[in-house]
Amino acid sequence: MRTSLIVIMLLSLGFTAVGQVKEVTMHGEIVDVIAFVSSGAKQDAATIRASATSGNPLGFHETSTGKLYLLGSPEMNKSANEMVQSYVGLRVFVKGKTYNRDGTDVVLITDIGKSIR
Numbered sequence: 366m367r368t369s370l371i372v373i374m375l376l377s378l379g380f381t382a383v384g385q386v387k388e389v390t391m392h393g394e395i396v397d398v399i400a401f402v403s404s405g406a407k408q409d410a411a412t413i414r415a416s417a418t419s420g421n422p423l424g425f426h427e428t429s430t431g432k433l434y435l436l437g438s439p440e441m442n443k444s445a446n447e448m449v450q451s452y453v454g455l456r457v458f459v460k461g462k463t464y465n466r467d468g469t470d471v472v473l474i475t476d477i478g479k480s481i482r
Contacts, residue, residue: 386462386463386464387462387463388460388461388462389459389460389461389462389463389472390458390459390460391425391427391429391434391458391459391472392427392428392429392456392457392458392459392480392482393425393426393427393428393429393456393457393459394425394426394428394455394456394457395413395423395424395425395426395449395450395452395453395454395455395457396408396413396423396424396425396426396433397412397413397416397417397421397423397424398421398422398423398424398433398435399416399421399422400412400413400416400421401424401426401433402433409454410453410454413453413454414450414453417446417450417453422435422436422445422446423436423445423446423449423450423453424436425449425459425472428456432470433470434463434470434471434472435469435470435471435472436448436449436471436472436474437471437472437473437474438473438474439461439473439474439475445474448474448477449474449477452477452478452479455479455480456479456480456482457477457478457479457480458476458477458478458479458480458482459472459474459476459477460474460475460476460477461473461474461475461476462475
């Protein structure tokens, strides 16, 4: 719920500006945003799940570019954390639309699965 509210707030601030929306398929991993940004340390799946359960937002780290994306769900009744928790600890692909505003990147996930790349 918390992540969905963050995404709704970000979108209302103008993330939908023309020319900044891209349809993408990316490969990487699900991370705890706070731990990733504050320390950059790799965490195990159990720690990431516990952090998400306590309310911390999960993000997507695209390994080829090193970019971190905040996650959003296009479904208003489902949080992004709920969508991705079963994929924590796996290499995954994410399909969706990315938005960027003033250096903050968000991906609204339309599909996620185990990556074979």
